[in-house]
Amino acid sequence: MNWILNFIAKKPSSINVISSVLAIVMGLVFGLILMLIVNPSNALLGFWTILTGPLSDMRNIGFLIFYSTPIILTGLSVAFAFRTGLFNIGATGQLTMGAFFGLYVGVNWTFLGPLHWLVAILAAALGGAIWGGITGVLKAYRNVNEVVSSIMLNYVALYLVNLLILTTIYGGRSEALRPAASARLPVLFLDSIFPRSPINIGIFIALIVAAVLHVILNYTTFGYELKSVGLSRSSAKYAGIKEKRSIVMSFLIAGAIAGIAGGVMYLVGDRTFRINEQLLEQGFTGIAIALLGLSSPIGVVLAGLFYGSILRGGDAAQRIFREEIIDIIIAVIIYFSALSLFTKQVISNIVRKRTDKDVDLPEKEGDVG
Amino acid sequence: MIEFISDLGFIFSYAIPVMIALMLVSLGGLFSERSGVINIALDGIMIMGGFIGALLVLYVGRPLGMPTQLMVLMALIGGAVVGMLFSAAHAFAAIHMNSNQIISATALNLFAPALAVFTARTIGGTERINITDTYRMNIPLLQDIPVLGTLFFERAFLSTFIGIATLIIVTFIFYKTRLGLRLRSVGENPQAAESLGIDVYKMRYIGVMTSGFLAGLGGATYLISFDNRFNGDFLGLGFLALAILISGQWKPIRLFVFALIFALLRVLANLHDSIGVLSNVALPSEIYRLMPYLFTLIILAFFSKESQAPQALGDAYDQEKR
Numbered sequence: 001m002n003w004i005l006n007f008i009a010k011k012p013s014s015i016n017v018i019s020s021v022l023a024i025v026m027g028l029v030f031g032l033i034l035m036l037i038v039n040p041s042n043a044l045l046g047f048w049t050i051l052t053g054p055l056s057d058m059r060n061i062g063f064l065i066f067y068s069t070p071i072i073l074t075g076l077s078v079a080f081a082f083r084t085g086l087f088n089i090g091a092t093g094q095l096t097m098g099a100f101f102g103l104y105v106g107v108n109w110t111f112l113g114p115l116h117w118l119v120a121i122l123a124a125a126l127g128g129a130i131w132g133g134i135t136g137v138l139k140a141y142r143n144v145n146e147v148v149s150s151i152m153l154n155y156v157a158l159y160l161v162n163l164l165i166l167t168t169i170y171g172g173r174s175e176a177l178r179p180a181a182s183a184r185l186p187v188l189f190l191d192s193i194f195p196r197s198p199i200n201i202g203i204f205i206a207l208i209v210a211a212v213l214h215v216i217l218n219y220t221t222f223g224y225e226l227k228s229v230g231l232s233r234s235s236a237k238y239a240g241i242k243e244k245r246s247i248v249m250s251f252l253i254a255g256a257i258a259g260i261a262g263g264v265m266y267l268v269g270d271r272t273f274r275i276n277e278q279l280l281e282q283g284f285t286g287i288a289i290a291l292l293g294l295s296s297p298i299g300v301v302l303a304g305l306f307y308g309s310i311l312r313g314g315d316a317a318q319r320i321f322r323e324e325i326i327d328i329i330i331a332v333i334i335y336f337s338a339l340s341l342f343t344k345q346v347i348s349n350i351v352r353k354r355t356d357k358d359v360d361l362p363e364k365e366g367d368v369g
Numbered sequence: 370m371i372e373f374i375s376d377l378g379f380i381f382s383y384a385i386p387v388m389i390a391l392m393l394v395s396l397g398g399l400f401s402e403r404s405g406v407i408n409i410a411l412d413g414i415m416i417m418g419g420f421i422g423a424l425l426v427l428y429v430g431r432p433l434g435m436p437t438q439l440m441v442l443m444a445l446i447g448g449a450v451v452g453m454l455f456s457a458a459h460a461f462a463a464i465h466m467n468s469n470q471i472i473s474a475t476a477l478n479l480f481a482p483a484l485a486v487f488t489a490r491t492i493g494g495t496e497r498i499n500i501t502d503t504y505r506m507n508i509p510l511l512q513d514i515p516v517l518g519t520l521f522f523e524r525a526f527l528s529t530f531i532g533i534a535t536l537i538i539v540t541f542i543f544y545k546t547r548l549g550l551r552l553r554s555v556g557e558n559p560q561a562a563e564s565l566g567i568d569v570y571k572m573r574y575i576g577v578m579t580s581g582f583l584a585g586l587g588g589a590t591y592l593i594s595f596d597n598r599f600n601g602d603f604l605g606l607g608f609l610a611l612a613i614l615i616s617g618q619w620k621p622i623r624l625f626v627f628a629l630i631f632a633l634l635r636v637l638a639n640l641h642d643s644i645g646v647l648s649n650v651a652l653p654s655e656i657y658r659l660m661p662y663l664f665t666l667i668i669l670a671f672f673s674k675e676s677q678a679p680q681a682l683g684d685a686y687d688q689e690k691r
Contacts, residue, residue: 038491087471089471089475138666138669138670138673142669142670142671143673143674144673145673148611148669149666149669151611152612152662152663152666152669153662155609155659156666158605159655159656159659160655160659277658278605279605284475284479322490322491324484327479328483328484328487330483331476331477331479331480334472334473334475335476335480338462338466338468338472338473338476339462341466341467341468342467
């Protein structure tokens, strides 16, 4: 125990990682308790299946990656906005818009040939960017709180896309219409590594986006400007940064990434867009992933893979427990990551008492308070 | 003309219960937000209230053979109380832990439907909890009043009267009592309120938990009076209540007006085909459904610069910041 405390004292930034891990542990413990209440004799087996089932063979790992991909992307979208001081609770609406743009191109523009899927993905990014951009413009020029406007836009997107898909894509044709074969994301060699799983190159798209964001945020003037607007809008303006333009840019980018998530989700052979009245959950889990990943692109990728893993674990444990147990666990994890400020204070107090060293809580840049 | 009036009666018989539910939930939002705590968990709390209401009807009321209106009352109170307890999780995070209020509320919003569906499927094998029944009642004498009697007292719901009473009580509390003044003051300027001896933490707990009580009550109301087949969520109705709160600029009477408008749109989305005038226009139901949200956005775009939102909304209270 002591070595951990000494380690934290030496490297205060590790406290962030520890509070993320603690949130995950709390979520899992809560899930386990619930399982023990519902079905005590099978609880441990079910819990073990959720944790290890996804890693048991290559097929399961393929599923794990397939499930993770859109969530990594929405996580990146939320994380990018966080880093620039904005809260993107609208990822689900942007994702839905992206899904519509991607599907529209994917179903109707069959003349594109081998580039079809790429154009469809770019269209999805455009759709998400437009939707994110509205939030950005409202925030920058009309002083509208981005949380409230994006909640409204989520529902506008939901109903608008239902209508648009019914009229311009399904339009009298089968409701289970899938994108043309040329618009589906290529599988390349992945099916030989992960046999009988739905994996495709979506994961590479997500990794490329993560890498690009990492570079933008850490190594470019542009990224620096966006982050400084997040830290203080007025100081950034004073320093000569066009702060309104920066806010719009942040939301265009965040929206585009969530839009790509929508494209990645539906430009496949085995998932169809269902017309119903529920927001797509992938947008909200993006918030959890961004929090757990500490808003860093690398962290988001890891957190997304973890989420994909327990999602697949939910599949595996289905015979023992209803898969909604996973949603409950995720909700509890989000709740405890909301308490992270408190967790960090507790940890730093313990460290201070035990090691007599002061621990400065690390300031996270662009943290939205 | 006669057809028009009967259409109107038909629309209102559905719109009034929806309006009451929406109004209760947005009055809940009012309590929380006027005390300075953002509550986008209304949707989750509402689902919790509806879920508990459904369980109480199915597993307590019916097996005991309770009289219908008593059972309804039990479901409403049960939903409200559990909504209040559930909201305490948000209150604790937001008030005591200085947590990001959007994130802890999002957790509640995800938790409630997951728990509801998980429980329903574990108990009954399906995610649907069906409590279909007629919970309407006729009020003797009053139902014979022309027009008003037909609208409000014939085939009416108990929750409608509870809702109207709540509106009156809340408006009174807000503007005529010390509690209301204190609640509003901690939402505007908590430091100043504290310097006058008001316990900011206590006031905010009262605000958030009352909001949970009303949102839970609203959820149970919606379940009993409009959507008898509980599926684990209410199609984002809690967010619609949030839209009402914003469009109504955090004022009780305006909430009532917007709740009525939005409820009409909501039921027209389902009924427009069977109403003479509207079936000729043939707008797709999606248009009716997205209208309230679009409307709220437009309101925000035009009025955010001079928004009436509580000044300290969303700020964690820091005693040292004066």
